[in-house]
Amino acid sequence: MDSLDSRARLLLRQLPSVDELLQEPSIRGLIESVPRWAVVEAVREVLDRWRRIVAAGPSGSSQTDPPLRAALVAEAQEAARRRDRPALRRVINATGVIVHTNLGRAPLPEAAIERIVEVAQGYSNLEYDLERGARRSRQAHVEWLLCRLTGAEAALAVNNNAAAVLLAINTLAEGKEVIVSRGELVEIGDSFRIPDIMRRAGGILREVGTTNRTYLRDYETAVGGATAMLLKVHTSNFRILGFAADVPVSELVALGQQRGLPVVEDVGSGALLDLSQIGLPKEPLPSESVRAGADLVTFSGDKLLGGPQAGLIVGKRSLVERLRLNPLARAVRIDKLTLAALEATLRLCLDAERAFSDIPVLRALALPLREVDRRAARLCEQIATLASGQLEVSVISGVSEVGGGALPLEAIPTRLVAVRARHLTSQVIEGRLRRTDPPVMVRIKDGQVLLDPRTVPESGLEELARLVASIAGP
Numbered sequence: 138m139d140s141l142d143s144r145a146r147l148l149l150r151q152l153p154s155v156d157e158l159l160q161e162p163s164i165r166g167l168i169e170s171v172p173r174w175a176v177v178e179a180v181r182e183v184l185d186r187w188r189r190i191v192a193a194g195p196s197g198s199s200q201t202d203p204p205l206r207a208a209l210v211a212e213a214q215e216a217a218r219r220r221d222r223p224a225l226r227r228v229i230n231a232t233g234v235i236v237h238t239n240l241g242r243a244p245l246p247e248a249a250i251e252r253i254v255e256v257a258q259g260y261s262n263l264e265y266d267l268e269r270g271a272r273r274s275r276q277a278h279v280e281w282l283l284c285r286l287t288g289a290e291a292a293l294a295v296n297n298n299a300a301a302v303l304l305a306i307n308t309l310a311e312g313k314e315v316i317v318s319r320g321e322l323v324e325i326g327d328s329f330r331i332p333d334i335m336r337r338a339g340g341i342l343r344e345v346g347t348t349n350r351t352y353l354r355d356y357e358t359a360v361g362g363a364t365a366m367l368l369k370v371h372t373s374n375f376r377i378l379g380f381a382a383d384v385p386v387s388e389l390v391a392l393g394q395q396r397g398l399p400v401v402e403d404v405g406s407g408a409l410l411d412l413s414q415i416g417l418p419k420e421p422l423p424s425e426s427v428r429a430g431a432d433l434v435t436f437s438g439d440k441l442l443g444g445p446q447a448g449l450i451v452g453k454r455s456l457v458e459r460l461r462l463n464p465l466a467r468a469v470r471i472d473k474l475t476l477a478a479l480e481a482t483l484r485l486c487l488d489a490e491r492a493f494s495d496i497p498v499l500r501a502l503a504l505p506l507r508e509v510d511r512r513a514a515r516l517c518e519q520i521a522t523l524a525s526g527q528l529e530v531s532v533i534s535g536v537s538e539v540g541g542g543a544l545p546l547e548a549i550p551t552r553l554v555a556v557r558a559r560h561l562t563s564q565v566i567e568g569r570l571r572r573t574d575p576p577v578m579v580r581i582k583d584g585q586v587l588l589d590p591r592t593v594p595e596s597g598l599e600e601l602a603r604l605v606a607s608i609a610g611p
């Protein structure tokens with residue numbers, strides 16, 4: 138304190154105490170809408186911050202003047218509200234990336250949300266057979282659906298696809314070799330790498346072929362006494378183009394049968410419906426892999442399937458049974474709310490027409506360009522009206538992305554609303570949109586902020602326009 142000059146000491150004394158600030162009428166009023174703990178912490182934080190600024194000395198002169206009490210109060214109110222806000226919350230995805238891993242991947246179908254609410258509210262027959270009056274596996278609720286949709290004999294749902302692959306390798310190949318093509322040793326997201334999962338699952342990776350070309354004879358030569366499994370992995374988020382060759386799962390199946398080895402295929406994004414129906418290239422379908430004879434097929438629930446986070450395993454009954462009995466299956470077991478949402482989503486998939494209209498991921502993929510165009514025009518007009526000349530908006534052509542590691546080369550034509558302001562950089566606009574409530578996530582390209590209405594439902598356009606207009610101004 139001795140090192141403080143007299144001016145700083147005076148300023149420090151002028152700062153109210155925590156109790157004084159808590160007695161301010163507008164702070165006391167805040168306690169009706171914000172929990173007391175958040176208000177107290179916020180007041181402490183604001184006062185601490187100002188004590189530090191003042192104590193730092195006169196060098197920052199104009200900055201060290203404590204704000205008027207009204208400003209302190211306003212700062213504390215904002216800090217209290219920030220603390221009270223849920224950490225995990227809704228954002229508006231105007232990026233046009235449909236399965237956006239950072240933004241929660243698949244928005245759930247209405248029917249799935251209804252099932253979650255019902256099951257979450259009370260007790261359920263999660264592990265009970267109401268017909269027989271006896272305990273039953275929770276898997277029964279979805280196993281028949283997965284079998285019907287993929288043609289498999291048996292199915293198992295776990296926490297996510299990474300867990301599905303882990304469980305398959307650990308059950309079938311612990312301490313033994315798993316043969317995988319070098320071209321398929323992929324990294325997906327920032328933490329799923331086939332070699333790492335292999336090690337943790339206890340399997341010994343036996344790489345065959347080269348990055349761009351692998352032949353059946355490469356697998357044949359590698360099979361030996363230590364081999365326990367042949368694994369094929371969909372390269373999901375990248376493609377090897379040009380001079381490339383890989384071995385179709387049907388040929389691996391023939392080899393597997395000859396040598397008595399199970400063939401497991403991780404198809405990744407797991408579209409249950411053929412996307413060529415809506416003019417997109419085909420992603421591998423689990424049903425095709427099953428038909429080709431793969432012993433187990435794994436895929437995600439929240440990529441192109443459009444449901445909750447889950448890992449789905451379908452295939453031969455005897456192998457699925459072995460996976461089910463592995464103690465790790467309990468560690469990666471699916472939660473009841475996920476199961477409720479998964480059942481509802483799978484039921485929608487039984488009718489392709491309903492799936493493309495009721496599952497948000499599929500609906501966004503199938504949305505015709507003229508419809509996106511109409512949304513973009515409406516959004517543009519609304520922003521222009523609300524921002525009354527402070528923002529320049531226009532509709533331009535661009536592309537949406539599938540995301541989630543699916544169809545990496547596929548650019549889906551879309552219409553974008555470009556937003557500019559004479560006095561704001563695109564980075565500033567993007568930053569302000571990220572702090573609105575709810576936050577708006579956008580793309581920046583060529584110095585422009587771009588909004589893609591493909592990933593914003595019709596019912597959300599007005600809100601989006603209001604939020605965008607709200608960030609105009611100095």
Ligand SMILES: *Cc1c(COP(=O)(O)O)cnc(C)c1O
Nearest residue numbers: 297298299325371373405406437
């Ligand atoms: C996405 C993906 C995974 C990981 O799936 P999660 O459900 O995210 O755990 C594994 N393998 C492939 C081929 C994938 O595309």
